[in-house]
Amino acid sequence: MTNAITTYCNIKDWLIKIDGQTDFSSDEKEFRKFIRAAYRNYKTGYPKFFKMDNLSKLGFLTADILIKRSGIADTYAGEEIGIILSNSSSSLDTDEKHQETINDKDNYFPSPSMFVYTLPNIMAGEISIRHKIKGENAVFIFERFNPEFLYSYITELMAGNKLKCCLGGWVDYYQDHYESFLFLVEQTETVKRGKKAGEYIIFAPKNLEKLFKG
Amino acid sequence: MWIKQWKRSNFVSHFTEVMRKVYAGAGSMITSLGFTIDENIEHIKTGQTGLKITDDPSLWNKPFPASLIDSGKIKEAFSHISGASEGPFTRLEQMHLVSIQEVLEKSNIDPRDGKTLLILSTTKGNIDLLDPSYPNDFAKDRLYLWKEAAIINDYFHIPNRPLVISNACISGVVGIIVGARLIRSGRYDHIIISGGDILTEFVVSGFMSFQSLSSQPCKPFDADRDGLSLGEGVGTLILSAFHDRLEMEDKIVITGGSSSNDANHISGPSRTGEGLYIAIKNAIQETGLSPQDIDYISAHGTATDYNDEMEAKAIVRAGLQEIPLNSLKGYIGHTLGAAGTIESIVALESMRRNELYKTAGFREHGVSGDIKVINKFEKRNVNRCLKAASGFGGCNAAVVFEKAKVES
Numbered sequence: 001m002t003n004a005i006t007t008y009c010n011i012k013d014w015l016i017k018i019d020g021q022t023d024f025s026s027d028e029k030e031f032r033k034f035i036r037a038a039y040r041n042y043k044t045g046y047p048k049f050f051k052m053d054n055l056s057k058l059g060f061l062t063a064d065i066l067i068k069r070s071g072i073a074d075t076y077a078g079e080e081i082g083i084i085l086s087n088s089s090s091s092l093d094t095d096e097k098h099q100e101t102i103n104d105k106d107n108y109f110p111s112p113s114m115f116v117y118t119l120p121n122i123m124a125g126e127i128s129i130r131h132k133i134k135g136e137n138a139v140f141i142f143e144r145f146n147p148e149f150l151y152s153y154i155t156e157l158m159a160g161n162k163l164k165c166c167l168g169g170w171v172d173y174y175q176d177h178y179e180s181f182l183f184l185v186e187q188t189e190t191v192k193r194g195k196k197a198g199e200y201i202i203f204a205p206k207n208l209e210k211l212f213k214g
Numbered sequence: 215m216w217i218k219q220w221k222r223s224n225f226v227s228h229f230t231e232v233m234r235k236v237y238a239g240a241g242s243m244i245t246s247l248g249f250t251i252d253e254n255i256e257h258i259k260t261g262q263t264g265l266k267i268t269d270d271p272s273l274w275n276k277p278f279p280a281s282l283i284d285s286g287k288i289k290e291a292f293s294h295i296s297g298a299s300e301g302p303f304t305r306l307e308q309m310h311l312v313s314i315q316e317v318l319e320k321s322n323i324d325p326r327d328g329k330t331l332l333i334l335s336t337t338k339g340n341i342d343l344l345d346p347s348y349p350n351d352f353a354k355d356r357l358y359l360w361k362e363a364a365i366i367n368d369y370f371h372i373p374n375r376p377l378v379i380s381n382a383c384i385s386g387v388v389g390i391i392v393g394a395r396l397i398r399s400g401r402y403d404h405i406i407i408s409g410g411d412i413l414t415e416f417v418v419s420g421f422m423s424f425q426s427l428s429s430q431p432c433k434p435f436d437a438d439r440d441g442l443s444l445g446e447g448v449g450t451l452i453l454s455a456f457h458d459r460l461e462m463e464d465k466i467v468i469t470g471g472s473s474s475n476d477a478n479h480i481s482g483p484s485r486t487g488e489g490l491y492i493a494i495k496n497a498i499q500e501t502g503l504s505p506q507d508i509d510y511i512s513a514h515g516t517a518t519d520y521n522d523e524m525e526a527k528a529i530v531r532a533g534l535q536e537i538p539l540n541s542l543k544g545y546i547g548h549t550l551g552a553a554g555t556i557e558s559i560v561a562l563e564s565m566r567r568n569e570l571y572k573t574a575g576f577r578e579h580g581v582s583g584d585i586k587v588i589n590k591f592e593k594r595n596v597n598r599c600l601k602a603a604s605g606f607g608g609c610n611a612a613v614v615f616e617k618a619k620v621e622s
Contacts, residue, residue: 078477079492090339090359090380095416099344102419105275115420116481116606119337121381125607128475134492137475137609138388141359141378149377153392156399162472162496 003158004191004200005207007070008169008183009062010214011038017214018065031176035061042068051113052126053094054178059085059123059171060130062180067131070184072165078134080164083124084154085182086140089174090120123171135163145170145181147208154185155203164190170212181212236394236453236468238615239460240320241559242313245447245546246281249291249312254546255563258571259591263545265431265443272347274418279431281445281547282413283309303365304340304352306412309448310366314408317452318370322459323404325372331402332376334363335389335409336551339380342414366408374402383514383605384473385409386449386554390601390613391471393453403455409555410448417550418444424481426518432548434515434541434573435522435587437580442516445547449556464566465618470500476608483520483604487528490610494532494602497612503598505533508614510570512561512601515541516548517575521604526581528610534600540588544574554611558601562615565596 010017014034016024024041028034035057039049042065052060063083067073072081094117101110116122121139128137136157140149150168157163169182185203201207242250246264247257257264269277285305292308295315303311314332323330339359343352355361363376381388386409393405411417421427421444428441453468454460474496476489484490498505511534513525529535542557549556564570570592579587597617604610 079474079496083475088358088360092357095338095341095344095357098420099346099416102415103346108419110419110423112420112424112481115423118416118420119380119382119606121605121607121609122480125475125480125609128477128608129479132477134475134477134489136473137381138379138392138473139381141363141380143358143360143364152399152401153395156395160395160500 001159002188003155003185003203004188005183005203006186006191006200007066008181008211009066010181011058011062012179012214031178046130053117055091055093055120055171055173056117056123056126058173058178058180060126062171062182063127063167064130066167066182066184072184073131076165078132080135081133082136082157082163082166083127083133084138084150084166084168085124086142086146086150086170087120087172088141088143089172090141091118093174094118145212147205147212151203151205151208158185158187183211234398234400234455236397236455237457237460238466238468238562239452239454239462240317241449241451241562242316243447243449243556243559244283244309244313245556246283246445247546249287251559251563258542258545258560259569261572261574263431263574265544265547273413273415274422278427278429279443280413281443283446304356305342306340306410307362307365310408310410311369313448313450314366314370314406317406317450320461321452322461323452323454325370325406328373329403330372331374331396331405332363332367332372333389333393333405333407334366334376334378335385335407335555337380337382337385337411338417341416342412344416345414381605381609382607383550383553384603384609384611385551387558387601387603387611387613388473389555390451390468390558391473391611394468394471397453397455404459405453406450407453407555408448408450409552411446411550411552413444413446428517431575432517432543433575434517434543435581436576437578439517439519439522439580442518443543443547445549447546447549447552447556449552449559451555451559466562466565466615467618468613469616470497470614471612472496472500473609473611476610478608480608481606483524484608485524487524487531489608490525490528490602490604491531493610493612494528494600497600497614501614501616508534508537508598508600509596510564510599511537511539512557512599513539513541514603515543515573517543523581525602525604526583526585529585530583535583535585538570538586538588540571540573554603561599561601565599565615565617568595569593570596
């Protein structure tokens, strides 16, 4: 059984590309403003977005674009969709912010709404809540994007029939340096019924590497 | 309804025959109860908790119960394995190195063989280095979890790049599930899973802000439970496709595992237990067993009001309400990313010794559903065990360990 990448999205360098084509750009060169402009552009319509930390905002928005365009949340049951994410900085950006709230004993203000984001898998939770995704989920930390591992692990999950669809990729945010690349993988047999050849990409490490570079 | 569908079908037995088996080998754990498995089990067996009221202003401005490891003992244990020329290593890294060294000594596996992978499960890694009041000379990149893993990996000269799983409180169980899958797929022959987290002001202040810590040692599944207790530790488990390399008398195999998401709330467990139910159902389904075949459940049991209630509901829904269950949080606290490995290692000891340990802190049944919380030490055959975990982000995981049948 083979799998196919049916759609993908890259967000970096103040651009949003969908399936390799620039879909949104902004003059805002500050992440907070850029991601808000993108949220409005895509009519994301999810006020909880504004409570998220930057890592979750980036992962959530990238995923939301793909999931809405593809309609996978309607095609598959929640249990049939998995989320396998990775990054380099874990939640270090928010870790530093939480640490700042406890450094000064006279100005001590740790908060639950910030502390919860000191875990990288919260972004997977945010995506799951929004789209009722309930399948296998895990977050891996690598120094660099690791297409071989993402390929082999997602392939293993889909071969075991645990998953029919998987959202995978890389979402990294640290001190205004950001990069996200998410893709959807579906079984080629299923895809062939709805799409023409050329409308999907073979799920393979070298293709992931190529698409990651954007 | 699905219980009937779980009966071992021809398909399942054919499928398992062609797949590689995954054997659980030696474990090692470092907690407040001790640096060896025997010390830990002896305390647990006799009901002695490692949770002590801690008065340490560098952690919190009031006394609170915690399961802490003496830093002097960590240094001493580390000095026994490492030369002065090596390092320096952080407090957490030293615990990992001591623990991994022990499982390697107990096994006949050369980590330099190219067929071995290290999996590090952690929520926060070297987070103590982030505290500006903590004097240290470590480079800032030591805060990256991949860097911590690389340091540990290099110490043992493992040629394969390590894998890091940071998935909140299910990190350890996910590490075991991922490790088992990587062996089954043939990618690696041996996997070392080391789960670890340390207790810091960073973590204590966060849980305090959630008001989820109890002022007393935690009471899992109890009517009076009012929050969790934090702990720290490292647990390392070795898995292999080849039983003879593990130098274990018994044969325990990992036969099922699954993770899931509640898709409900980022910091509160689902009220219905549906997410955990899905993970348990899928894990048992993969084994081809019926729920009644499970002998023992090592529960997550954090002793927060919501977690334990959610867990009870999921267990009832999965048809496991008659299966004896315990939580170890009353002995060693919640060790976060280490909880899955440490508690699995204790569960494996339960199977090897055919002993069930009581749930420290539990006195009066305090969750809905008639689940069977173990409240006294018991000798009985423990052939199949389910380990469950749940965490922030709505994540859940379950894994099944089974004593392998005698093969002709």
